[in-house]
Amino acid sequence: MLILGIESSCDETAAAVLRDGREVLASVVNSQIALHSPYGGVVPELASRNHLENIEPVVQAALTQAGVSLREIDGLAVTQGPGLVGSLLVGLSFTKALSAVTTIPYVCVDHIVGHLLSIFLEKEAPPFPYLALVVSGGHSSIFRVADYSTCTLLGRTKDDAAGEAFDKVAKLLGLPYPGGPAVSATARQGDRQAIDFPRAWLEGESLDFSFSGVKTAVANYVAQRKARGETLPIPDICASFQEAVVEVLVEKTLTAARATGVRNLVLAGGVAANPRLREHLRERGAARGLQVYLPLPEYCTDNAAMIALAGHHRFHEATRALDTDVYSRSHLGRPSGKPGKHSYGGPTDGGRPWPCC
Ligand code: KG4
Ligand code: ZN
Numbered sequence: 001m002l003i004l005g006i007e008s009s010c011d012e013t014a015a016a017v018l019r020d021g022r023e024v025l026a027s028v029v030n031s032q033i034a035l036h037s038p039y040g041g042v043v044p045e046l047a048s049r050n051h052l053e054n055i056e057p058v059v060q061a062a063l064t065q066a067g068v069s070l071r072e073i074d075g076l077a078v079t080q081g082p083g084l085v086g087s088l089l090v091g092l093s094f095t096k097a098l099s100a101v102t103t104i105p106y107v108c109v110d111h112i113v114g115h116l117l118s119i120f121l122e123k124e125a126p127p128f129p130y131l132a133l134v135v136s137g138g139h140s141s142i143f144r145v146a147d148y149s150t151c152t153l154l155g156r157t158k159d160d161a162a163g164e165a166f167d168k169v170a171k172l173l174g175l176p177y178p179g180g181p182a183v184s185a186t187a188r189q190g191d192r193q194a195i196d197f198p199r200a201w202l203e204g205e206s207l208d209f210s211f212s213g214v215k216t217a218v219a220n221y222v223a224q225r226k227a228r229g230e231t232l233p234i235p236d237i238c239a240s241f242q243e244a245v246v247e248v249l250v251e252k253t254l255t256a257a258r259a260t261g262v263r264n265l266v267l268a269g270g271v272a273a274n275p276r277l278r279e280h281l282r283e284r285g286a287a288r289g290l291q292v293y294l295p296l297p298e299y300c301t302d303n304a305a306m307i308a309l310a311g312h313h314r315f316h317e318a319t320r321a322l323d324t325d326v327y328s329r330s331h332l333g334r335p336s337g338k339p340g341k342h343s344y345g346g347p348t349d350g351g352r353p354w355p356c357c
Contacts, residue, residue, distance in 0.1 A: 001315070003075045004104075005099045005308025009083025009111045010137065011035075011042045013054040017066035017073075018308035024121060026065035027298070027305040030054045037177045041167065048086030055094050062304070063226030073104055075318050077311020079106035088326035094222065096322055105318035107311045108249065114306035115268040116145055118299045121309060126264040126293045133253045135277075136269035136302075137163035137178075140209045140249070143333055145266075145304075148313040153333030154256050155207025155318050161269045162245055165211040169218050173234055183238045184274050190239030192276075195221065197244040202227050207256050214244050244256035246277045250284050257290055266293045272298035 001021070007014040011032040017025040032050050036042050036046045063070065078095040081088055092108075116132045119125055131154075132143045140163075141156040160168070163180055170179025175186060197217050199212040218241050225232055253265060265285055271277060278294050287291040299306060 001074045001312065002068060003077050003308040003312050003315070004059070004062070004070075004074055005109075005304035005306075005311060006055070006076065006078045006091050006095050007114070007302060007304040007307045008051045008087050009079045009081070009113070010056065010087060010302060011047050011106060012303070013051050013058045014302060014304035014307075015055075015059040015062035016304035016308045017062055018305060018312060019067060021309060021312035022120070025068065025303045026062040028058050028062045028065060028300075029298075029303055030058050037147050038178050040171045042084070044084045044086055047084055048090055051087050051090035051265075055090055059094075059098075064146050066186075070098075070102055070104070072157065074108035075103075075311065075315050076104055077109050078106060079111045079114065079307050081110065082109055082323070082330040083111055083326075083328065085328050089330075092324065092326050098325070099320050100322070102205055103320070106322050107318040108315055108323050108324060109307045109310040109314070110330065110332055111302075112139060112141075112330055113151075113310045115139075116143060116151060116266075117148065117308040117310050117313070118267045118268050118295045119293050121299050121305055122293070122295055124293065126266055126291065129262050130264035130266050130293070131253060131260065131262045132266040133249060133272075133281075134269045135162040135169065135267075135271035137161060138179075138253075139269060139330065140211070140271075141333075142207055142253060144256075144260055144262060151333045154260070155252065157209040157211060158202075159210050159212040162209070162211055162216060162249060163269070165215045165245060166242075166271065168215050170240075171172075172219055173232070173237060175234075180271060180274065184276065185243060186235050187238040187242045187276065190233070190235030190237070192239040192243035194233065194236035196238050197221075197239035199244050199248050201248070201251075205255055205259065207252055207254065207259075210250065211245060214241065242274070242276055246274070246280050249264060249277060250280050253281065254284060254288060254290075257288070262348055263289070264291045264293065265294075268295060268300065270301045270327050272300040
């Protein structure tokens with residue numbers, strides 16, 4: 001079965017062709033970094049206009065790279081949410097139009113499900129159940145993944161996402177956009193013990209995260225040094241900030257493993273490309289006898305191969321309906337299934353199916 005995946009939830013226009021849920025025949029990602037760079041963050045209006053220009057050539061490039069024609073495609077898979085509404089609408093509208101003219105059915109995919117399942121693009125994939133730490137620009141959550149269609153949210157950020165904190169700290173330090181890769185590259189020259197930035201463990205064995213405190217601590221540190229006329233030790237700030245974030249992410253994932261008894265850990269999302277996070281989770285996991293699975297960095301950041309893969313596993317839901325809408329906020333893995341509701345299942349929760357189209 002050949003699935004054409006389409007992703008446009010934020011600032012990457014991406015298309016991929018996947019054979020039989022495993023073999024990536026093509027994965028094309030058109031990044032808008034240069035476009036948003038002067039603003040230090042994604043400008044939603046510019047993002048959607050750029051998706052509009054790029055979506056057709058990117059899909060065409062994926063088909064060419066895969067060496068297949070549209071006639072050979074069995075199904076389309078598209079990101080429905082969460083993300084920027086204007087950006088999501090470009091991908092979904094394009095997919096509906098393509099489906100209408102070709103009669104190829106399409107299936108809607110939750111972007112976070114794409115990240116959760118991205119590990120199946122690798123040769124070595126975990127058995128179910130596994131715990132997934134999803135860390136991106138918009139999300140920092142721990143999920144228990146029971147099978148291809150069921151997960152439970154165990155913890156999530158109460159304020160900033162980890163990637164967002166990286167991006168904001170980078171901006172504060174005058175590093176280029178996107179901040180995550182810039183901070184992690186600069187951190188390589190720094191001392192991670194140089195500055196003792198706070199770790200937010202929250203109450204008890206909480207599996208929730210909070211990254212606004214460490215971000216504010218960096219801002220205060222920078223302001224104080226500037227007020228005293230001192231130069232900023234930028235590599236040390238990057239390394240110490242990164243260590244504070246990584247330590248919390250890793251320790252809470254290990255706490256989740258202890259609480260649930262699940263022994264397989266998966267890292268996903270853009271921040272999962274961070275070398276220090278990968279190294280620390282691998283080391284700490286191994287010390288506890290846990291199996292750690294890491295997707296290639298190119299499958300950590302946004303891509304359409306993970307959307308095609310998630311679509312493959314829910315292809316029985318494929319449709320050609322024209323009234324499907326996008327959504328901006330995630331309600332994945334919460335028993336209520338309602339967007340914006342703050343209650344969600346704990347380790348003993350039986351899990352919920354992914355949200356439907
Ligand atoms: O998953 P993703 O590509 O898009 C979202 O769904 O948000 O994640 C993007 C985020 C950005 O905040 C970016 O700064 C961060 O991932 N990121 C990193 C690294 N590479 C990307 N953060 C830390 N270290 C990295 N090496
Ligand atoms: Zn993402």
